[in-house]
Amino acid sequence: MFKDITLGQFYPADSVIHRLDPRVKLLGTVVYIASLFIGKTFFTFIPISVFLVMVIILSKVPVSFILRGIKPIIPLLIISAAFNLILTPGDSVIVRFWIITINWEGVFMAIFIILRLLYLVAGTSLLTLTTTPTRLTDGMEKGLRFLTPLKVPVHEIAMMMSIALRFIPILTEEADKIKKAQLARGADFESGNLMKRVRAMIPLLVPLFVSAFRRAGDLAMAMEARCYNGAEGRTKMKPLFYAGRDFIAYGVIFGYLAVVIVMRVFGL
């Protein structure tokens, strides 16, 4: 049950996108998400598609991998499409029954929303597919450093993220162990209705939390013993440096953003 948890799944390959500086990829992702929300017509999907397809081809990540990320959001797609279909106001009525009215504007909105969400998931999953968790947290720490004067604890957040990633496999293993121990004592996780099954998780979660807190205490002490003192005076073992390709990528990203904005301004 716990083996299915995959967070920030990484697809190892040797590609330009993999080698890009994580800061570039983070900014690219943010621009890409923004572009999806800037566009108001179907025409904007032309530059967006070109951009996405280009990145996918360059990244050498198989399309099946990206499609796999879409599967879990299908219920969300259906729900949001249904709401848009029914609730969008408009005059060009197609059918009307009981209290439900379906019009062409609703159909348009529903398709638009589905496309938007599909592109959103496909694009953002590329970030984690092509960047290792360590590089990602490093990129966040360095890329968001400009927030430090605003009292945003950037280093601490990055450290918390990397420790969380480090402990995911340990805690999954532990959860499995506790589950087996409770099964051996006659615990039942499989049968009964939803409420019953949720309640059956308590004897599993309580020991898991207790042990997680104990681990946290131990880790804090071990970090302190190794002179950890926050970001101040800290050096990096693998510092990030921009290469030529990173500047080209920045150029592409901003060019793409400009195209999308211009299209919006001209109402396309």
Next chain:
Amino acid sequence: MSIIDVKNITYDYHKKDDQGNETESVRALDDVSLEVKEGEFIAVLGHNGSGKSTFAKHLNALLVPTGGTVYICGMDTSDTSNTLEVRKTAGMVFQNPDNQMVASVVDEEVGFGPENMGVPTDEILKRVDDALNSVGMYAYKDSSPTRLSGGQKQRIAIAGILAMKPKCIVADEPTAMLDPKGRADVLKVLHMLNKEQNVTIILITHNMEEVIDADRIFVMEGGKVVMNGSPREIFSHVKELQRLRLDVPEVTKLAFELKQKGLPLRDGILTREEFVNELRLLAKGRV
């Protein structure tokens, strides 16, 4: 100057109730004094609750004594301006290998200490390689710690301390959670560091088999140091050790019991070879 100089320290744990009032105070260390010279291999023995772990945490300024003073290379640990310097001098390895690892890749884990100390990047990379070579884990440089065995993880933890170039390593029951193979590997690494790189080692343990190669042994009980001396001196007092609920090595015990039955063996036999030699001599004498 001795590298560790502990002068009459006491330490009280305070238990508090919900309102923050003190309900109980437990004396975990009671007038402990000891001195360690650079390059020594010291073992601190004691069963659970003897205060040995509390003592270990004092050597790294994780705890500061309630009374008395701990000097590490002449620095008083209770002075907070010394804390970082103390931790650079005396590194600490803990019991649970999983709970002391910060990074998801072995080389970054080893580099964590030097990063914190502000060592320049090139120097960190060199130190990490050296440290991993010292503990024989260089081949695993790019792997994830989760895939390693307990003994390997503990060797990585030792490398993580080594990369900080400490004069002294305090190992708080580093083998308690390991299988016999991992245990042997970790001890081998500690002894090698002691002999070849002149690192002072303080090994905290309750396992008697691990201490026979130490230079000196301190036995703790109820927060006090009750015995100290060379392994041979300590293991001559089998009766006393049994009273302290500490197991003596099997050979020592056998020799002790044979002696009680009237065989004229000498005290404090530590290894099987020694025991066999002693028996041979005895047999020759009789013939």
